[in-house]
Amino acid sequence: MDNLEFLFKPKSIAVVGASRYKEKVGNVVFRNLLSTFNGKLYPINPKAEDVEGVKAYKSVKDIPDNIDLGIITVPREVVPQVMEEFVEKGVKASIIITAGFREVGEEKLEYEVINIARKGGIRVLGPNTFGIITPEFNATFTYTDVKRGNIGLVVQSGGLGVYMLNWAQKFRVGISYMISLGNQADVKEYEVIDYLSRDAETRAIFVYLEGVSDGTSFLETLPDAVRRKPVVFLKGGTTSQGASAAKTHTGSLAGSFEVFKAAVKTVGGILIDNLHDMLNLAKILMYSEPISNEILVITNSGGHGVLVSDEIERNGLKMIEIPEWMKRELGKILPPTSIPKNPLDLTGDANRERYYNALKIVNSLNCTKLVIVQALPMVSCTDIARTISNFKGKGVIGITMGLDEDMALKILESTGIPAYTFPEDAVRAIRYYTSRPLPRKKIRTVQPIESAMELIKEKKSLKDYEAMKLMEIYGIKTPKWGTALSEDEAQQIADNIGYPVVMKISPDEPLHKTELKGVVVNVEKEDVKKVYAQLSKITKRVMIQQQLSGLEVYVGGLKDPVFGHVVLVGSGGIYVEVLRNVAYALSPVYEDEAQELLVESKIHDMLTARKRGYDENSLIRTIVSISRMIVDLNIKEMDINPVFVNEYGAFATDVRIVIS
Amino acid sequence: MDNLEFLFKPKSIAVVGASRYKEKVGNVVFRNLLSTFNGKLYPINPKAEDVEGVKAYKSVKDIPDNIDLGIITVPREVVPQVMEEFVEKGVKASIIITAGFREVGEEKLEYEVINIARKGGIRVLGPNTFGIITPEFNATFTYTDVKRGNIGLVVQSGGLGVYMLNWAQKFRVGISYMISLGNQADVKEYEVIDYLSRDAETRAIFVYLEGVSDGTSFLETLPDAVRRKPVVFLKGGTTSQGASAAKTHTGSLAGSFEVFKAAVKTVGGILIDNLHDMLNLAKILMYSEPISNEILVITNSGGHGVLVSDEIERNGLKMIEIPEWMKRELGKILPPTSIPKNPLDLTGDANRERYYNALKIVNSLNCTKLVIVQALPMVSCTDIARTISNFKGKGVIGITMGLDEDMALKILESTGIPAYTFPEDAVRAIRYYTSRPLPRKKIRTVQPIESAMELIKEKKSLKDYEAMKLMEIYGIKTPKWGTALSEDEAQQIADNIGYPVVMKISPDEPLHKTELKGVVVNVEKEDVKKVYAQLSKITKRVMIQQQLSGLEVYVGGLKDPVFGHVVLVGSGGIYVEVLRNVAYALSPVYEDEAQELLVESKIHDMLTARKRGYDENSLIRTIVSISRMIVDLNIKEMDINPVFVNEYGAFATDVRIVIS
Structure with a gap:
């Protein structure tokens, strides 16, 4: 042991x-x-x-x-x-x-x-x-009382640990363990999470981290832990200001937040934005009420129905359609002026009986039922809390608004039903829970191709024509290309490619060619020699390429000091800098993950807009190949900007590679 | 009267x-x-x-x-x-x-x-x-007790009115008026807001609306009201689901949310996302504590400091730099292991005295001071609440975390200091408050140019060459262009323009030319006749234009049934559909508003990226001109997609106009 x-x-x-x-x-x-x-x-x-x-x-x-x-x-x-x-x-x-x-x-x-x-x-x-609290003892220096329960807390900061104990007590969230990690000189966060994931008294684990020291073990251990129970992460030091504060705090260097996000997604964790979300989510995770991303809203206030519908759509969740027969049944219990639909407005004079009847009619609907009650002369929060309690196990969540809401919340919680005061808090929690990613294990096998190894041998970086050859070795399409060292050679290569061509400088180091004014597009037959003469003032060697059109995509790779190789996808050209629509994933990626990257970065939308028939599959294969190549060759940093994607495939046109 | x-x-x-x-x-x-x-x-x-x-x-x-x-x-x-x-x-x-x-x-x-x-x-x-509550009487059918104070509530939904009274009571927000608008058959929201803006007992006004019936009066009345005191809007029916719920609720048709947003911005209102934000903001607006977008965080927990710094950056606010002399003074009261910086970590053993000394040292710093206390053995929330109270008027906000936080909140509120439990709530409120727009009055003068009136006379829409002429009348740049009815004419026009040219079909109705495969780019001298022959199978008339490069921008205009003419700016080409980075403003716009549109839509970033020297001023002038033109000519719908912006100016290349 x-x-x-x-x-x-x-x-x-x-x-x-x-x-x-x-x-x-x-x-x-x-x-x-x-x-x-x-x-x-x-x-x-x-x-x-x-x-x-x-x-x-x-x-x-x-x-x-x-x-x-x-x-x-x-x-x-x-x-x-x-x-x-x-x-x-x-x-x-x-x-x-x-x-x-x-x-x-x-x-x-x-x-x-x-x-x-x-x-x-x-x-x-x-x-x-700051110490630890277990179901058997309290070895911390806080005086806080702790409500016992099934939520495990793992925190890097002592102050936040105390805070979480406070809120757990205040909002009646029961705790199984609270473990303050401190500097993690020996015992690491992944070991503690793994331990809690095997603990019978813990139902879900909440983790506050400022940095991860051993990314490999994190990635190896956590997918199994997440399969056992939900693990929720909150990261401090997500922005540059936060990171600067984090450095002097528990002495851990906050790495790139984007890479951390990719790592949490890989292991199947839920990443939340702030402490408030932690509380919102705890209310769902404490209980066993089934939660779906399709939602039925039942309320006695039309205004609340409107606002909640907005919030549901904004969070990417769905308002479920009520079947016609159910609408007819609902019609019988509603006043004649009310039309049964979702959100279901039981109207301001709804009493306990109308809520009960409505819930009974919609009982068989497979969805989350957000039951909102606004205390009014004819109905109290506690009334409806008791009514909702009869429908436990059918996906109900209670939102109670009124002066007796605290008592109503207690009634719901003691029955084991998630309960909130603000509807938007419930909606956010549902979104986090229902959109949690599948856990994956990243196994980084290395099987470099011999010709690729030969190509990069003893090099710190690749010249652009070497990088183009590497693409070809990895089965990635390129436009027709060649490099010329003289006007005549340029003319010959361009004639072979066909017009118009693109001509660029071909430096020995990876450089931003555009900024050096080293790229000329739309070069016709008669201009090749002139353009060569002009570019060769910057570099003697000039790259000549077939001119392509299509969507410009950026595909990059880097080696993160903590989590290893990462592949990046986003808009190419100027858009990558302005939109920052770059999605990250740990390498290697499979086809489905590559597709997720395209959806997340909106490249998928851009490719499919206006039914242009651009070859998305070719781009997916390119991303998969790149994600394997950077691992195989232990590449430190690389980008292809742009990959041109059109109806004939995805073509790497400008490749920069820095080897470790 | x-x-x-x-x-x-x-x-x-x-x-x-x-x-x-x-x-x-x-x-x-x-x-x-x-x-x-x-x-x-x-x-x-x-x-x-x-x-x-x-x-x-x-x-x-x-x-x-x-x-x-x-x-x-x-x-x-x-x-x-x-x-x-x-x-x-x-x-x-x-x-x-x-x-x-x-x-x-x-x-x-x-x-x-x-x-x-x-x-x-x-x-x-x-x-x-649902009735009204004034400082002198309660003419509603709720039983809720109402805490008297200085916040005015105006609501379209009765249920939300009751809810707001409940939360006001629960969170100790004092109310001057609560007015439930109902169907607004006679008295309209803008009259009520105007009335409250003149009321001596009201300090800020919160408005829940599902729709506005009289946009003109709204725009005329509210800028003056906002100059008197802050007006905060929450809109129900912001998304399509919400809007469908809104229709059956108070019978008001929810218009386009984007146009409503533009209208609220114009009158200088603060638009919030949900009820929770309303509460957060009320806590600032109830008191007179000065609030700045530069923030100093003082805490006894490093972890909280990290999280709050993240939140501040995410909300676009600034962490203020502490001057060196102040750091030296702070160094004297901190333990040797703590480095004075922002966030200022007083460390876990900070007591009341250390908080007091720190606040005294930073007293002269002109910024919002977010003072966070995590209750710990050596300090309680109430201790620090009393300490903070000594610094009222210096921009302090208290965040108290611990089992005695309710008592601490009461102490702070009774002193007149904004107080929160969750730091992210305070940060959001500061963001809303400090980024509120300046109120503007939109006066829609009409002074149509005679030649423009002549051009549109008795037309339902314009042909593309008519639209190009209209651009020229309004001083908007266009590329060199002409229309041809024969191969020879095409060749002549193209020769005059210079190569390469763009050739497009020129239909009699505004159509999506790209989808009809009616646009050919990069046409060289020898191909003009061939391309004409091909395009003239779709329309006999063919438009020939100088081929431009640069950033493609979308500029549009529409007439909203409620708020009148609106100008829209976003990414051109395919990006407008995918990114939806479109910013809206009511017409006419001035140069500063046009520039704001460019910043909001990120076009400004795109134009200035990589120091390409693209002519932003020309685009600003174009937007201003379009915003006047749509009013002058009472245009129903129009777009220019794209406007090419490069170092020589902004050029309208494809214009579609539908006249009312």
């Missing part, structure tokens, strides 16, 4: 630095354990006989018992020595609450401590962690 | 249909008035001696007193007769709470009632209204 188990399920715990002074972190942690932990608990304090009435020891070595988990709250200078004693004692796991390590530039001290721990096979959470 | 005043400030009120039965609307309204109104109050009930202990009359005509305001709650069939009696009695204003008029297809009955009222000069609110 991995010693990680002892971090979460220890039979004995020692707290090093368990102080007698109530305001000290070591004392708070010890008291929290004393009131929650049923195993053996030992305070370590060289200056005290006892702590909180429990006999204290000068060192773990003095304890006449095995110690599974050692918690450290002493100043950082002493931590290496304490860890040495843990090794001698045979402690299995450790939590270092003490701060002042990597997050403030003391990497060396952190490495020292972890190296000592590794000698003894001790797993270490932290340093700079 | 307009009789509208009597709707809001009556000295005497009669309630027609004041029932003796407690559950009847007429009884609830009468009781609400009885407990709030200090003027003279008369129940009208032909079957009762008294109602709630007040002597009842059979008709208003029997009342031995003048009646300023008559409220009607009787069945719709009786309403015309009641209104006749109001006219005879000389009633000044009326509220028709009764429903079942235009919203269910009974337009005729509604017109009948209003025509009667007009004979007597009676102003009518409704029908199908």
Whole structure:
């Protein structure tokens, strides 16, 4: 058994630095354990006989018992020595609450401590962690009461951990585990998520991260975890301002947010925007109510119906069509002035009975039923909360608006039905939940083609004609092309290609040719020599290509330091800079993922607009090939801008490649 | 004095249909008035001696007193007769709470009632209204308590009116007026907004609308109202699903949301997305705390700092730079491991004193100070709420997170400081408030040019060469062009223009030429006759143009049934359909508005990318000219797609015009 188990399920715990002074972190942690932990608990304090009435020891070595988990709250200078004693004692796991390590530039001290721990096979959470809460104990320094439940929290920031405990308490979200990761010097987020995904008391996992240190293990471990239960991610440091704040916080370098997004999508995680969304989603994930992206809105206020319909459409969800027979049945219970449709307006004089009858009629409709009640003289929120409770399991969600809404929310939640005050919060949660991606495992096999290896051998970057050859080796279409070193050669090549042609400079390094005014289009037979003469002032070698038309697409590749090779797709030419409609995916991609990239970046819409018959399949094959090539050849950075896509296929016309 | 005043400030009120039965609307309204109104109050009930202990009359005509305001709650069939009696009695204003008029297809009955009222000069609110609440009385049928304050509410939906009163009560937002518009058969939203903008007790106005019936008055009245105080709009029926719900609701046809957005922008209103934003914004508008788009974040949790920085950047707001001297001062009060910067992390052991000292040091910084406190063992929300209260007037906003946050919110609000639980709510509110547009008055003068009038006379639409001539009359650049009716003529025109040329069919009706395969580009001298022969199979007349390059922009115009002429700008060619990056503005536009359109649609970014020196000013002049032309000539629908913008100017190449 991995010693990680002892971090979460220890039979004995020692707290090093368990102080007698109530305001000290070591004392708070010890008291929290004393009131929650049923195993053996030992305070370590060289200056005290006892702590909180429990006999204290000068060192773990003095304890006449095995110690599974050692918690450290002493100043950082002493931590290496304490860890040495843990090794001698045979402690299995450790939590270092003490701060002042990597997050403030003391990497060396952190490495020292972890190296000592590794000698003894001790797993270490932290340093700079706020502690952990499990179903069996509270080893943190917060006073917050915790409502027990089925949501697991994993956080990199202590302050956010406390915040989440607060909101969980306030909004009645029950917690199974709260684990503050700290600097992740040893135990990493993916191990904790994996552990919780196997834990019977946890139904869904929420993770706040500022950075990921071991992308490979993240990608290997999490798809299986996500198959077991939903994992929701919130990332701090998504923008440049946030990232600069993140650097000085828990000492983790925030990588590119776009790549992180692609990684979360790959493993099948749900990525949310903010803490509020976390709460909204928790309300769905806590319960087992089935949730669909087709929605029926039932309300007693037309205005609410209008606003919710808007919100549903904006979130890309569907308003379900009510079948005709059901409309006829609904007609019988509605006032004559009301027409049965979705949103279903039961009108302002709807009472409990009308809600009940309406829900009974639509009971067999396979969709999410958003039941909105606006408290009015003839109906209260609690009335309808009780009515809705009769339909649990049929996809109901309650939205209660009125002065008694808190009581109504409690009634719904105690029945196990998701309940909200703001309809837009429910709609966002449904969108996140129903659009969660499928988990995938990215296996990066390498099988480079011999001629490709030969081509890139000992090169830092490729010349453009080399890059064009590489495309051809990988089965990617190119326009007819050739390079010329003289006017006569240029004329001959152009004559072979056919007119008009494009002529560009052909430098030895990848450069922005347009900015150097090194590209001339629409070159006719009679102008070839003139254009060669002009371009050869910049580079002697000139590239000549068949001139193509079609949609200009950008396809790129890069190697991310954390998550490895990534393929990028977006609008080509100037649009890539302005629209920033670039979609990212981890390499390699399969055909369906390549197609998703085209949809996400809107290239799919552009290709199919006006029924031009552009060859999307050829572009998909190009993206798949590129995604394999960058892995095979360990390419650092590359782009094709543009790939021309027309009715004859996708053609790489300008390729820049920087090899690692 | 307009009789509208009597709707809001009556000295005497009669309630027609004041029932003796407690559950009847007429009884609830009468009781609400009885407990709030200090003027003279008369129940009208032909079957009762008294109602709630007040002597009842059979008709208003029997009342031995003048009646300023008559409220009607009787069945719709009786309403015309009641209104006749109001006219005879000389009633000044009326509220028709009764429903079942235009919203269910009974337009005729509604017109009948209003025509009667007009004979007597009676102003009518409704029908199908939920009533009104003023600082002096409650004439609605809700039981909700109302916290008095300075926010005015104007709503088209009764259910939403009740909802807003509920949340106002729950979140301690004080209300001056709540006015339910109903069907707006007489009194319109712009009159009510104008009235509230002049009301001394109202500080900001929130409006929920599903449609606007009189766009001209809306545009004339509201810029002045907005200059007096902020007006915030929420629109129901923004998407096609929402709009379909809106139609059956209060019977108003929801127009194009994009045009409504342009109208709200023109009058300087703030347009929000949902009810939640309304609440967020109310928290800022209720108080006088100065709000800037530059923000300093002060927190005791690094994680919160990271997340809020992200949110601030996503909302287009700025993190202010702390001056060096201030950083030095802050360094003295922070622990050695913390570096003073924005977000300012006071660290987890920050107490009340550290917050106070930090706020004192940054006091002179001219920005919004978002002070976040996460309750921790060493600090509580209430502690910091009291600390923040010392800095009122310096742009502070409090975000309190912890179990005592409700108490903290109350402390801040009673001091008059905006206070939130979720930082993202505060950031959104700041964004809405600081990016509100300047109010403008659109005056639609018409001064058509004689040659233009001649050109369009008695035409339903223009042929393409007529449209090109119209461009020239309005000073808009065109490429060199001509139309040919024979191969020889084509050759001659093309020779005059210079090669290559573009050749297109020239139909008598505006058509999508590309879809008919009626456009050939890159035509060289030797191909002109061949291309003419081919195109003339579709239309005998062929348009020949100088071939241009540059950015393709779409410029359009339309006449909206509610708000009149609108100019549209977006990406040209295929991108207009896929990206939908089209920005709208009411005509006419000035140069600064045209430039805003270019920024909003990202055309500005596209024009200036890669420093290509494209002539943005020429495009701005083109947009201004088009915006005047569509008004001058009362054009129903037009587009130029594309306008080619390059270093020589903006050139209209393909123009389609449908005249009213």
